[in-house]
Amino acid sequence: MRWDEEIDATGLLCPLPVLKARKRLKSMAPGAVLRLVATDPAAVVDVPHFCAESGHELIAAQTEAEPQVYLIRRRSTA
Template sequence: MSDDIDLEVDALGLLCPLPVLRLRKRMMDLPSGARVRLLADDPAAHVDVPHFCAEAGHTFEGATDTAFTVRKA
């Protein structure tokens, strides 16, 4: 985990909606501005994670094939 990531959430192998549900739960106790990396290999996560961020007010910072970076609102 790099220094600028405050929490890494492993949701590899989980299918929709579990990666986003796990991300939401783990983010609850983090302070505003915390950066989170979600590891998820479900193809639906590429739609679900940005949608979750838009709905919850978090900032979606980008994604690779299996890693999504989010900044907590």
């Protein structure tokens, strides 16, 4: 799948991967896709929760191996 922007959050611990994703998504166009790469064990819970709470769409999550990779589509409204 194609993505528009990427964050490498490897080595960062909770809550930094989600905080970096939130900040980047705010600057992205509605419908754009962010690829988030993380190694934080808490990200498997934090990223889906963040997406559900903020209205962004978690379109893919590869969490079986490190690094974890998430594809997040920015919500269509601000």
